[in-house]
Amino acid sequence: MAARAVGFGLPVALLAAWVLARGRFPGHFLVNALAHLPMVLPPVVTGWLLLLLFGVRGPVGAWLAATFGIRLVFTTAGASLACAVMVFPLMLRAIRQSLEAIDPRLEQAASSLGAGALDRFFSITLPLAAPGLLVGAITGFVASLGEFGAVITFAASIPGQTQTLPLAIYAAMQVPGGEAVAARLSLISIVLALVGLLASEWVGRRLRARVGL
Amino acid sequence: MSLSVAFRQDFSELTLDIGFEVPTAGTTVLFGRSGCGKTTTLKAVAGLLRPAGCRIEIDGTVLADTASGLFVPPEQRRIGIVFQDSRLFPHMTAEANLRYGLRRAPTGTIRFEDVVDLLGLSGLLARRPHTLSGGERQRVAIGRALLSQPRLLAMDEPLSNLDAERKAEVLPYLASLRNTLDLPILYVTHSLDEVFRLADTLVLIDAGHVVEAGPFSALLARADLPIAQHDDAAAVLLARVVRHDPARQLTTLEAGGCELLVPLQDAPPGTRVRARIPAREVILAAEAPHGISLHNILQGTVHGVVENPVRHAALVEVSLGDQGLLARITPDAVARLSLAPGRPVLALIKSMAIEVLPG
Numbered sequence: 001m002a003a004r005a006v007g008f009g010l011p012v013a014l015l016a017a018w019v020l021a022r023g024r025f026p027g028h029f030l031v032n033a034l035a036h037l038p039m040v041l042p043p044v045v046t047g048w049l050l051l052l053l054f055g056v057r058g059p060v061g062a063w064l065a066a067t068f069g070i071r072l073v074f075t076t077a078g079a080s081l082a083c084a085v086m087v088f089p090l091m092l093r094a095i096r097q098s099l100e101a102i103d104p105r106l107e108q109a110a111s112s113l114g115a116g117a118l119d120r121f122f123s124i125t126l127p128l129a130a131p132g133l134l135v136g137a138i139t140g141f142v143a144s145l146g147e148f149g150a151v152i153t154f155a156a157s158i159p160g161q162t163q164t165l166p167l168a169i170y171a172a173m174q175v176p177g178g179e180a181v182a183a184r185l186s187l188i189s190i191v192l193a194l195v196g197l198l199a200s201e202w203v204g205r206r207l208r209a210r211v212g213l
Numbered sequence: 214m215s216l217s218v219a220f221r222q223d224f225s226e227l228t229l230d231i232g233f234e235v236p237t238a239g240t241t242v243l244f245g246r247s248g249c250g251k252t253t254t255l256k257a258v259a260g261l262l263r264p265a266g267c268r269i270e271i272d273g274t275v276l277a278d279t280a281s282g283l284f285v286p287p288e289q290r291r292i293g294i295v296f297q298d299s300r301l302f303p304h305m306t307a308e309a310n311l312r313y314g315l316r317r318a319p320t321g322t323i324r325f326e327d328v329v330d331l332l333g334l335s336g337l338l339a340r341r342p343h344t345l346s347g348g349e350r351q352r353v354a355i356g357r358a359l360l361s362q363p364r365l366l367a368m369d370e371p372l373s374n375l376d377a378e379r380k381a382e383v384l385p386y387l388a389s390l391r392n393t394l395d396l397p398i399l400y401v402t403h404s405l406d407e408v409f410r411l412a413d414t415l416v417l418i419d420a421g422h423v424v425e426a427g428p429f430s431a432l433l434a435r436a437d438l439p440i441a442q443h444d445d446a447a448a449v450l451l452a453r454v455v456r457h458d459p460a461r462q463l464t465t466l467e468a469g470g471c472e473l474l475v476p477l478q479d480a481p482p483g484t485r486v487r488a489r490i491p492a493r494e495v496i497l498a499a500e501a502p503h504g505i506s507l508h509n510i511l512q513g514t515v516h517g518v519v520e521n522p523v524r525h526a527a528l529v530e531v532s533l534g535d536q537g538l539l540a541r542i543t544p545d546a547v548a549r550l551s552l553a554p555g556r557p558v559l560a561l562i563k564s565m566a567i568e569v570l571p572g
């Protein structure tokens with residue numbers, strides 16, 4: 001579920017980061033604000049907005065159901081979507097930072113060597129942004145594992161399907177004598193978070209060292 | 214075959230109105246102070262800048278023409294650029310950098326192995342840019358631009374970020390480039406020394422305008438151009454080696470019908486060389502002196518005199534056959550010898566004051 005959230009969310013975050021880092025257009029700040037909304041809104045509100053949009057009777061949800069027979073609410077795919085939206089600002093920030101660190105004059109040099117816009121993006125921009133992309137993916141993945149509010153609102157808490165770690169911990173604490181389970185799950189959660197943070201730090205440092213930063 | 218450039222561009226502090234037409238063959242140096250518009254001109258030619266109104270044409274191919282709405286993007290212009298700061302791709306090895314343009318270029322005559330040889334890159338291929346010295350980086354950048362099989366190589370002050378030692382390391386490669394490859398070069402610099410060594414054609418730019426454009430040695434010998442007011446102003450005679458006299462440790466050069474004696478050179482007779490003669494080292498005389506260490510006494514004619522009241526100096530332009538010299542002397546000397554256009558004069562030049570540069 002978390003992998004799927006990152007897999008679908010990352011390309012969108014990359015596109016948004018590129019537009020925000022390089023584009024100069026009217027409404028720039030509005031797009032920026034919208035992209036960061038899930039970070040500052042209460043997660044329950046984000047989940048509720050997702051329900052409105054992607055619910056069986058929501059505009060997008062109804063269309064998806066009618067055309068592809070896809071139902072998102074209360075499904076694993078729905079939980080992935082909720083996670084992707086929630087961790088989107090995290091990934092966006094990491095990618096945007098690394099895109100902004102790239103000297104645009106390198107792309108000028110590439111164009112003088114015969115590389116067109118798409119070619120430049122894949123041969124220069126993307127490899128140089130790779131540290132940010134990886135860091136974004138790792139933090140996005142770990143944060144997805146810890147999603148609570150938006151998932152429970154949009155996809156409920158179905159064990160084995162849409163239940164994230166904190167949802168399972170919360171469920172365990174509601175059951176008499178579930179403290180041991182909650183403690184174990186919390187420990188897993190702490191370890192995962194730590195491993196994720198360390199991994200992203202390590203990967204970022206390794207990749208930057210390769211280009212001499 | 215020519216490069217013709219015309220464009221206008223307004224900046225807050227300067228309006229550029231550049232126009233010149235020069236032969237494409239050889240090296241064209243754009244020379245002027247920092248901020249006069251040389252780099253902007255190079256960018257306009259390469260397509261990195263799209264001026265408000267412009268027309269750029271090279272060997273009959275129009276690259277940009279505002280009037281007809283034509284603008285060829287930089288990736289289709291086939292103009293290799295060597296930037297001041299080299300701009301190697303940090304995530305690639307030197308070799309991958311070199312091959313970047315080669316892979317995207319049409320098949321051409323400039324081969325990978327030849328460029329590696331010419332620029333001495335064989336030991337650097339596996340290294341990453343951040344492990345290279347400034348001079349090495351610049352050599353890789355030159356190779357990378359060459360291998361993109363450009364129709365024109367544009368260099369934007371490629372030596373200005375290097376210290377004197379690194380400059381001395383890269384400069385010979387630039388000179389050999391000029392002589393080995395039959396490739397038009399557009400070279401931006403504010404260093405007179407690079408003009409002396411590299412230029413075939415000179416475009417003098419000042420405050421956004423072209424002051425003069427033409428063959429470099431003719432322009433360097435003119436007293437009325439701002440370039441002649443430099444401390445290191447010098448004329449460069451196009452010469453060839455005539456004979457060596459090892460016993461006297463002298464070499465005879467021939468330039469425009471005059472013979473010049475210089476310290477012994479190791480180039481074989483017939484070799485083309487440039488003889489740089491600084492304006493401040495030239496003495497003018499009405500009659501030949503005797504009993505003097507001097508070797509070179511050249512018969513010439515005064516072509517013009519320009520006084521510089523601020524520096525209390527006068528620049529005298531002396532024609533020697535089809536070439537010319539500059540002499541910086543005092544206004545008092547001009548009066549004593551009554552130097553005026555048309556007057557015959559002797560130019561006295563120490564052999565040791567002549568710098569012989571590769572042709």
